[in-house]
Structures are given as structure tokens and as C-alpha cells.
Amino acid sequence: MHILVIGGGVAGLVCARTLHRAGYQVTLIEASDGLGGRVRSDRVDGFVLDRGFQVLFTAYPAAQRQLNMAALDLRAFDPGAIVAWRGRREVLTDPLRDRDPASLIGAALTGIASPADKLRTLQLAIRMRQQTIDDILAGPDRTTLAELKALGFSDQMINRFFRPFFGGIFLNRSLQTSAKCFRFNFKMMSDGQTVAPNCGMGAIAEQLSAELVAAGKVRLNTRATALISSDGKVRGVQLADGSELFADAVVLATPAPETARLSGLPVPEGSLGSSCVWLAVRHPLYRGKKLLLNADENAFVNTLAPMSAVAPGYAPAGWHLYAAAILGVPDLDDSTIVARTMVDLHRIFVNETAATTALANARILRVDRIPFAQFPQPPGLHPNLPDNRTGRPGLYLAGELTEASSINAAMLSGERCAEAIRADLPR
Structure with missing residues (x-):
């Protein structure tokens, strides 16, 4: 089974790594030049600058499952x-x-x-x-x-x-x-x-992605422009360079606006x-x-x-x-x-x-x-958020938009998306 994950943020990385460890063939594509989404860090003149101010709560249940906390320093x-x-x-x-x-x-x-x-x-x-x-x-x-x-x-x-x-x-x-x-x-x-982490929040993404990168499962600077469907099932994606990628299932692990653009599905509104x-x-x-x-x-x-x-x-x-x-x-x-x-x-x-x-x-x-x-989270929003299963054969969602807006929620969504795929598409 080949699973294509679109988006190299925290949710996409957790989903892809979980499936890779379970023996699935996985390809993760990321439109930018690096992994982590908002959880990235850059070195500027010897300083470490995160992509905006961020922190991690050590009590996050999903972080405790997904991260080697000691290795993050x-x-x-x-x-x-x-x-x-x-x-x-x-x-x-x-x-x-x-x-x-x-x-x-x-x-x-x-x-x-x-x-x-x-x-x-x-x-x-x-x-x-x-x-x-x-x-x-x-x-x-x-x-x-x-x-x-x-x-x-x-x-x-x-x-x-x-x-x-x-x-x-x-x-x-x-x-x-x-x-x-x-x-x-x-x-x-x-x-x-x-x-x-002592060397920046990007260390979280580096740890989550290390196995995937080492196994050659990641493609950077690769932007999906449209989903490819036939016979009522999502079969793959068209890329910005005109090429196409096909898989047994496609996971959209992108921010809500991009998920809406690619899928046409309802997602949390506002930003x-x-x-x-x-x-x-x-x-x-x-x-x-x-x-x-x-x-x-x-x-x-x-x-x-x-x-x-x-x-x-x-x-x-x-x-x-x-x-x-x-x-x-x-x-x-x-x-x-x-x-x-x-x-x-x-x-x-x-x-x-x-x-x-x-x-x-x-x-x-x-x-x-x-x-x-x-995305805004007014009272009563969370029970109405999208599910990891979209109802469209071959298409799944992973990201904050299925849970809540936090690092923990992104990890949890990645876990649950991988669980849904393993249940629907056993190896």
C-alpha cells in the first residue's frame, strides 16, 4: 500500500512516520524548502529564530507518545x-x-x-x-x-x-x-x-522527520496543485511542475485554507x-x-x-x-x-x-x-470539526483542523489519521 502525504508539518510528519513504521510505502511532499510547517527554526548570524514565538507543553499527551523528550534537550x-x-x-x-x-x-x-x-x-x-x-x-x-x-x-x-x-x-x-x-x-x-528545545523548536520537526528523511520518503519544494480522481476515488495529485503522483490513499496534512482549496471540503473558517x-x-x-x-x-x-x-x-x-x-x-x-x-x-x-x-x-x-x-475556536466548534475520514474514497485529512489548534492536536490528528488508514487499508 502506497500512501501519499501532502504537507510536512507536524501532523503530516506524525502520520507519515506512523505509517512508515507500520510497513506502508509512504511518500511525503512539502511545498516549501523545509519540514515542520510553523514548527521550524532558522540560524541567523549565530542566533536561533523560530518561525514566530512558540513553546511546547511537556504534559501534552501526544507529545509524550511521539517525542523522545530527553533527546530534545x-x-x-x-x-x-x-x-x-x-x-x-x-x-x-x-x-x-x-x-x-x-x-x-x-x-x-x-x-x-x-x-x-x-x-x-x-x-x-x-x-x-x-x-x-x-x-x-x-x-x-x-x-x-x-x-x-x-x-x-x-x-x-x-x-x-x-x-x-x-x-x-x-x-x-x-x-x-x-x-x-x-x-x-x-x-x-x-x-x-x-x-x-535548546537548539530551537525546529528540533521537534527534525526528530519527527529523521526516519522519513533517512529512508528517502520526503520530497521538498514539491507543491500539489490539484487532486486526481477517477471512478469516484482520489487516486493522486497533480504537481506544480505538471507531473503527477499516484497512490492508494492521499492524506491532506495542510493548513485549513490549503485543504479547502485542494479538496473543496468544509473546514474551520477564519484565521x-x-x-x-x-x-x-x-x-x-x-x-x-x-x-x-x-x-x-x-x-x-x-x-x-x-x-x-x-x-x-x-x-x-x-x-x-x-x-x-x-x-x-x-x-x-x-x-x-x-x-x-x-x-x-x-x-x-x-x-x-x-x-x-x-x-x-x-x-x-x-x-x-x-x-x-x-483558526478561531469559539464555544461548540470542536464537535463539528472534520473527521480524518473525508467520506471520499482515497482521501484523508490530518492536521489541527480535525482536533484543535495546538501542537498536541496536530500530533493527535496525525496519529488518528494513520489509525484510520490502517483500519481501512490493511497491508
Whole structure:
């Protein structure tokens, strides 16, 4: 049995590797010059730059099944976050996981969250740890904002912490994303660590693809332009160079817009984009390995991530690398995006001479734009997502669009697609 997988992102790699290990003949084609989709890293002047700011949750069940975590040399962010708001920076953290006395003291004294909000956060973390994933995904759905209000969190806590923190995960501060997504992500952070491989997120794709590449199963710079069907069955694809590839089954492991273009099937509508300014400085902007959240109402930069403090492999000696994550893709040129980023960062560190001096001499390494980073996930969406089986003989789907928008969901979809093919087309 020959299976053709279109798309070399995480879902396509997991699906193709699973089938290859099961003894199927597999060909994976990828339109770009590298594998991993959005989970890629580049070396620029000795720095490691991911394709936009990304992290991995070690508690992801699919990641635990698919990845050799030890081989990735994972480095962890510190629990909690630093919240920047109106010229102040204050710490919020998880006392169940944070072992830094200064963070615990700072979190105890912060005015960002009231004592009642801190207690509610602790109670929520304990409850998420005690419940299974099936438990937290069961029952009716609602928005994350409605969930937080029902849990009793104050408007201050919602606006100063949850909007920037989960806005960075959902790529939108409105908190209109499904509460089930909120619970799942909160549980993942409570159960494990937030990490990045020391040599970049692309190490994940490299590990997933290594067997396929070694076996000669991958073709890069190979774009599918149309499906080929006959007698009611999908038989293969036509390529941009005019050639054709045929197989016993075709897997579309492409982003939702490309899947819709090739198949004509209904897929999740809409898109959420993200942008990232990568900057390097000679002096650290702040100490520690926590994410910094910009809670100001008119924030341009949502999150500042100290990548080289967390994973030293991201920067050469003597440099400190930061990812300034921006929600959406502003209709601005690079120089304007950089200028607005620097305005926000100078505002955050306004009273610190060393940091502002470092910013004044910062190296801007790259501006990333990811127009389609996620699809919107409003309440009630997930039960209506497409299945791995399309109903069209010979055609299967693998990708976030069958599960949810996350690395875990992409891996899970790849697994389930491979399972469906093995059931339908036994060797």
C-alpha cells in the first residue's frame, strides 16, 4: 500500500512516520524548502529564530507518545509570569511549582491580583491537576471569559493577567475562545513544564522527520496543485511542475485554507495570525526565565520571551535573545512594526537605565509574520470539526483542523489519521 502525504508539518510528519513504521510505502511532499510547517527554526548570524514565538507543553499527551523528550534537550520557562502594567512590573506565579523565593515573595505582595484571585487561581490549578482531560472537556461549552467570570475572578485579574496571558495562547485577547481550550491549556501548564528545545523548536520537526528523511520518503519544494480522481476515488495529485503522483490513499496534512482549496471540503473558517520581532541585546532586559506580559490596554507587544535565558543555545555568547510577540499581523512595514515594538519595550523598562540602554543598541534580527497561525475556536466548534475520514474514497485529512489548534492536536490528528488508514487499508 502506497500512501501519499501532502504537507510536512507536524501532523503530516506524525502520520507519515506512523505509517512508515507500520510497513506502508509512504511518500511525503512539502511545498516549501523545509519540514515542520510553523514548527521550524532558522540560524541567523549565530542566533536561533523560530518561525514566530512558540513553546511546547511537556504534559501534552501526544507529545509524550511521539517525542523522545530527553533527546530534545528541553529547557523550561519559570512558572508564572511578570506582568507589566502602567510602568510597573509585578510577578504572578504558581506556588505549587515555583521554587524561587523571590518570585514567591513578589507574587505574595503583588497588587495585580487580589488575595481572593490568588486563592481562586490556586484552587483552579489543584482542580485541573485532579481531573482527567476527558473530565475537563466534558459537558456544555462557553467562552473563556464567561468561564473566568463564573469562577469568580475579578475584572482586574481578567484584564491584567488572563487577557494577555491566554491572549498569547489564543492569539486574541477577547477571551471568546472555547472554555474547553482554556481548561486544557491550564491543565497542561499545571501538570508539566513550558519548554523549548535548546537548539530551537525546529528540533521537534527534525526528530519527527529523521526516519522519513533517512529512508528517502520526503520530497521538498514539491507543491500539489490539484487532486486526481477517477471512478469516484482520489487516486493522486497533480504537481506544480505538471507531473503527477499516484497512490492508494492521499492524506491532506495542510493548513485549513490549503485543504479547502485542494479538496473543496468544509473546514474551520477564519484565521488568527501572529507576528514576532526578534531582538538581541548585550545586557539582559530583566532577570529570570519568566514570560513578560504587557497588560496595558493599548499594548502592541503582547508578550516578551527571554529565549536565551531559558535556552542558551538560542544565542551566541555575550548576547541575549528576546522574542517580542504581537497578536495578529499588522498592516505595517517592518520598520514601523519595529518602531512600535521599541516604543512598548521602552515604556515597560522606562525606569531602568541598563535595560533602556540595551534597547537603544539592540540588534533587530528579523520580523516574522504568520498570517495563519490558528483558526478561531469559539464555544461548540470542536464537535463539528472534520473527521480524518473525508467520506471520499482515497482521501484523508490530518492536521489541527480535525482536533484543535495546538501542537498536541496536530500530533493527535496525525496519529488518528494513520489509525484510520490502517483500519481501512490493511497491508
